Amino acid sequence: MPKHYLMCRPDFFTVEYAINPWMDPEAGADRDVAVRQWEGLKAAYEALGHTVSLIDPIEGLPDMVFAANGALVAGGRVYGARFAFPERAAEGPAYLNWFAERGFPTHEAVHVNEGEGDFLAMDEVILAGTGFRTSREAHGEAQEFLGRPVVSLTLVDPRFYHLDTALFPLHGRNIAYYPGAFSEGSLRVLRRMFPDAVIAGADDAEVLGLNAVSDGEHIVINSEAHDLQLDLKRRGYEVIPVELSELRKAGGGPKCCTLEIRGKTDMTTSAEHIDVSERRSAHNYHPLPIVIHEAHGAWVTDVEGKRYLDFLSGYSSLNFGHGNPKILQAAHEQLDNLTLTSRAFYHDQFAAFCAGLGDLTGKDMILPMNTGAEAVETAIKVARKWGYQVKGVAPEQANIIVMEDNFHGRTTTIISFSTDPDAHDDFGPYTPGFTVVKYGSVEAIRDAIDANTVAVLLEPIQGEAGVLVPPDGYLRQVRELCTSQGILMIADEIQSGLGRTGKTFACDHEGVVPDMYILGKALGGGVVPVSAIAADEDVLGVIKPGQHGSTFGGNPLACAVGNAVIEILNTGEFQERAAQLGEVLHARLREMIGHGVVTVRGRGLWAGVDIDPSLATGREVSKALMARGVLAKDTHGSTIRLAPPIVISQEDLLWAVDQLADAIASFR
Known part of the structure; x- marks a missing residue:
């Protein structure tokens, strides 16, 4: 099943402080190499058919590349991170804002936690690590917000400071893990819950082989975890080895770089819908960047809940309005x-x-x-x-x-x-x-x-x-x-x-x-x-x-x-209405000639408006109009077609033309 991942390009990645045993500021890291390796990981996900959304990196936050630590997303709800170290503190709000801007219900954590670094979602439960970063209180907080049972596991080896460095879900009901990273009590829990788990050895764990990502069929894994790869292949998984040695200098692997967005739908924002549409459909149209979710009469609403006045009517397919x-x-x-x-x-x-x-x-x-x-x-x-x-x-x-x-x-x-x-x-x-x-x-x-x-x-x-x-x-x-x-x-x-x-x-x-x-x-x-x-x-x-x-x-x-x-x-009512409102439309449009408009043509509730090409193209004006809440479409360079549903009110009609005038004026 295709997954939806959030990643952050390592444009500002460096190793300038030490907050885990893998980090050595004196040895540093090669940012260019890190970027190339990260791009290889992203390409591997996309080659498997997964969607990858990106959050902009922030200068001064070199570890922001480790997106998994930014939040836990389950059922479309986002439990935000609160980092243990001040060096990473600003990452939590950045990730939480990204989700909030896209309409996700979010929770700003009270207790210290580092997102999917220490929370790994299974079908029925969430496995949660504690011992070095995430507090046990955060486990209860996450359970209350997400409404899913959380199973606490104690980490005891500082090299495996996050749960995702020592364990990863193979699918919703089984895992792979390294026993040496866990307390005796936690080991007993894991053995009881997952008797058929894949057990990794120390050699594979020490190259962060457990910091892997599985979609249930394919497993993206550190290329140096040789024995673990063989075990996974014997279990029937397709293994996708990747090289992330440069990012490992900060304690990161494939999973650290990957925050899974789990929701009622894989796509919740216009940007996400558009991203998938552009990658998975032929480019025989060049739509405006809006994703419409519902419509009534002359108005439509996008997936974020913003309303727009439809001034195109599906090229006259919607003469009688949406949902007549x-x-x-x-x-x-x-x-x-x-x-x-x-x-x-x-x-x-x-x-x-x-x-x-x-x-x-x-x-x-x-x-x-x-x-x-x-x-x-x-x-x-x-x-x-x-x-x-x-x-x-x-x-x-x-x-x-x-x-x-x-x-x-x-x-x-x-x-x-x-x-x-x-x-x-x-x-x-x-x-x-x-x-x-x-x-x-x-x-x-x-x-x-x-x-x-x-x-x-x-x-x-x-x-x-x-x-x-x-x-x-x-x-x-x-x-x-x-x-x-x-x-x-x-x-x-x-x-x-x-x-x-x-x-x-x-x-x-x-x-x-x-x-x-x-x-x-x-x-x-x-x-x-x-x-x-x-x-x-x-x-x-x-x-x-x-x-x-x-x-x-x-x-x-x-x-x-x-x-x-x-x-x-x-x-005959619609014909009469189109004639009456058409007179209003064309009278108002003709007033704009000489003010950024060259020519107006049309009949009834149908108009072609030629924009002064020295000001803007038709598409540029259409996008400016969209930003003002009106949807129209360009044709042949500098022309915009206007064809609102005939059910439109005169008030809405005049408001839309005012928005057009304002949009054109913005280019003058």
């Missing part, structure tokens, strides 16, 4: 009944979804899918098949006119006609059959049409490009051109549709009805991925059984959620 009660009720009810049948069978949510979405779009038929990119791929297939079967285009010759700066998804076919180098480059060979023209120019479309053109695919407003609104009349002229030329007009309303712009669809602003709508994002209410294309029977009727499909497309849960979304939109 009507949508959640529909999802909960359906979860209890039926979630998936595949399209091999009908289910009782499907007909209502198809009819409802057909009525909302004014189309005869619906083809449901899951993600937006799937819906775009579906639209392309339908347009091509329509071209061959209805228009009579020669086989393999169909082409579709698309726009510069488009964003329709990231599948292989879709990125084949992308003009964004990040989305396009190095993913070839590319799918043919697309002609790219300038967005907003009807003449460019007219010039590109030929006998094999089957469709024009466009976004009524280009979201990813920076919320680019085409010239007035553009959509109407495209509609007229497509009609006169006998080709399909396909509107990708995945981001712009379903209330975002103050109308049900962005095309509605010009009274335009495309031949095919592509819908997604908000259709799933922020609960499940739901997408679809909508068209009349003379277009969508070209698809026959076996020619297109999706196991999850149109599943019962998706349809139940989609039905709730359709009911919400049929009231």
Whole structure:
């Protein structure tokens, strides 16, 4: 099982005092060697899949590298250290503050103890050492705070001044130990509790071979503890030898450098979640450094409990707010009944979804899918098949006119006609059959049409490009051109549709009805991925059984959620609200032009704000905005997209814009 460790880089490590028999200030230590050996230990943990968090070293605390002494963490609670020697006294508060800042319940110890140096957690009990550093009173104090039984063990050999120098847990119910370090009474306790323990000899103990770290399968151990390594291998453990000879000059080994963070979850802070995410997931996104835990309406809360106003809405997936009660009720009810049948069978949510979405779009038929990119791929297939079967285009010759700066998804076919180098480059060979023209120019479309053109695919407003609104009349002229030329007009309303712009669809602003709508994002209410294309029977009727499909497309849960979304939109309330609040938003944003803002574009509750590039990038402003409690996202250098949930209050809306103004002003 992966573990979570806290370590401290030995940037200030030295041996300048003697508080245990291993330390000789005259002999000193080589800090560079210590750092290299420490880095090898950290790398060994990471190679085993463990998470390593770091606490910043503090100058003047050379032993802070021995993180195990800083605290005991069990069940997510932190019992702080109170060091026996003044040379190390400041380490205790430093470690305790690290945990407190990350939301751990902490206890500032009254009695002298040196953390995991003398406390080793097992499954049922905590083994606790005393005799040289940790007082017996601290054992009782730890038990009271942590609520776990503590078994006291007395150390008698000063070379083994901490329990972790003479004993380590193999797993939660067994140990390895060196008998010579313990009193007779403590030996009797150990023999009774752990009759199958691994017994180490003096030679291995004297190189701190017992100062080892086990995850239950692998044991990271001092490379010089030869016999102990053989014994462990015979027990079936994988031994990971490490060289820490320089740190041993201060009495430390692998365990001394390693404080295990045990909790109800291995990750409790944003930094910890982000660290694991960055190491264990592909870097196909560059998120802002926030880890969201819960959300309601227009507000989200991170894992530390800080609230933020959501000004992005999952790229319009959350038009109706986080946790919309009507949508959640529909999802909960359906979860209890039926979630998936595949399209091999009908289910009782499907007909209502198809009819409802057909009525909302004014189309005869619906083809449901899951993600937006799937819906775009579906639209392309339908347009091509329509071209061959209805228009009579020669086989393999169909082409579709698309726009510069488009964003329709990231599948292989879709990125084949992308003009964004990040989305396009190095993913070839590319799918043919697309002609790219300038967005907003009807003449460019007219010039590109030929006998094999089957469709024009466009976004009524280009979201990813920076919320680019085409010239007035553009959509109407495209509609007229497509009609006169006998080709399909396909509107990708995945981001712009379903209330975002103050109308049900962005095309509605010009009274335009495309031949095919592509819908997604908000259709799933922020609960499940739901997408679809909508068209009349003379277009969508070209698809026959076996020619297109999706196991999850149109599943019962998706349809139940989609039905709730359709009911919400049929009231018209959200469209009206987006229009009214959109006027407030854009009026306030326009006041910022000339004050760090170059241009504002958009429609309804959707805006693209171009920041003066001489001041800051869009990401820099987004991070400054996040620090002020508002979440938005940059695109294409200096542009920020704003798309709050339509449920946002006017008060919150204006507050967020004020934060944006303040964030921009901070760069001036």
